[in-house]
Amino acid sequence: MEAIRNVAIAGASGALGSPVLHALLQSELFNVTVLARQSSQAHFPASVKVICMDYTSVPDLTAALTGQDAVVSVLTTSAMETQIPLIEAAVKAGVKRFLPSEFCANIGNPKAASLPVYHSKLAIHEVLQQQAQNHPHFTYTLIRNGPFLDWSLAYGFFFSLNGGSTPFYDGGERPFSTTTLATIGRAVVEVLRHSEKTRNRAVFVQDLVTTQQKMLAIAQKVTPDRKWTPRDVSTADMETMARDKHANGMNDLTASMGFFCRSVFGKGYGGEFQEVDNKLLGISLKTDADLEELIRGVLSEGH
Structure with a gap:
């Protein structure tokens, strides 16, 4: 595959979209075009070409994507279906690589794949696989990174920031992979750089593997005056609650959190x-000291 030079990004103003756009621009490897909704109020760097469009119009999207080598979608979970016309237009426009808005848990795992919160992402996989099968010029890469490390810390997902009662999911001792927004941005850049070795597959990246217990021990160390009381929360119970809500059409944040925690x-x-692709992507792991610095920063910011 020829080198990827022209990259279009959809969803560039979001919590993950902004760091991904920043990484693409900082690499100085690509000509970047932002695809924005006509109603978008977002502001982008003056050096970036911005095309405002109707995301439901395949002809409009095809015109915008003509000449692009790759499309990076960082659209929100609620906008997953928006990617279907985007994929169709990418194929028509001759785009070589499509990165869908994956950026999540290992949903190649059958248990994780059974959770309704990920079904819209899995539906996109089917569309991509079919298009890649029918059109050999068209390829895709799925990036999986676990929970966003810095974002989740800042929102008190791993432990409550103000002390007091804090949930330990299934005891808080199960190791999990997690990645910062900036590293996910770097992973996007490196996937596009290593297009041949990342074609038509899932790529796994992580900054580190940790546990809630370890994170809380660090938090206690850096803020000894703040006290936490862990309480055990069953992710099986959370999944049951979330499935009940989903069955009744109540797909709210509580339901999503239940599936996410599971x-x-x-x-x-x-x-x-x-297995991770950090070595291929040239991304080194973060250390315990790096994790401590992240936690110290979050706990010192107005808490």
Whole structure:
């Protein structure tokens, strides 16, 4: 495959989209085009070409993607189906590589794949596989990175930031893979650089493997005046609750969290990646000291 030079990104203003756009620009390897909704109020660097469009119009999308080598989708989970016309347009426009909005748990794991919160992502896999089969010029890469390390810390996902009662999912001792937003951005760049070795497959990246217990021990060390009381929460119970809500059409944040926690902390759900592509991508692992620095930073920010 020829080197990828022209890259279009959809969803570039989001929590993950912004770091991915930053990584693409910082690499200085690509000509970057941002695809934005016509109603978007987002602002982008002056050096970036921005095309405002109707995401439901395949002709509009095809025109925008003509001349692009790759499309990176960082659209939100609620907008997964928006990618179907985007993929169709990418194929028509001759795009060589499509990175869908994966960026999640190991949903190649059968248990994780059974969770309804990931079904829209799996539906996109089927579309990509079919298109790649029918059109040999068209390829894809799925990036899996576990929970966003810095983002999840900042929102108190791994432990409550203010002390007091904090949930330990299934005891808080199950190891899981986790990755910062900046590293995910780097992974996108490196996947595009190593296009041949990343074609038509899932790529796994992580900054480190840790546990909730380890994170809380670090938090206690760096803020000895703050006290936490862990309480055990069953991810099996969370999944049951989430499935009940889903069955009744209540796909709210609580339901999503139930499925999410099950995929990260549940036994046999693949929360700890067994094989990663860090070496191929040239991404080194973070150390315990790096993790401590992240936790110290989060705990010192207005808490």
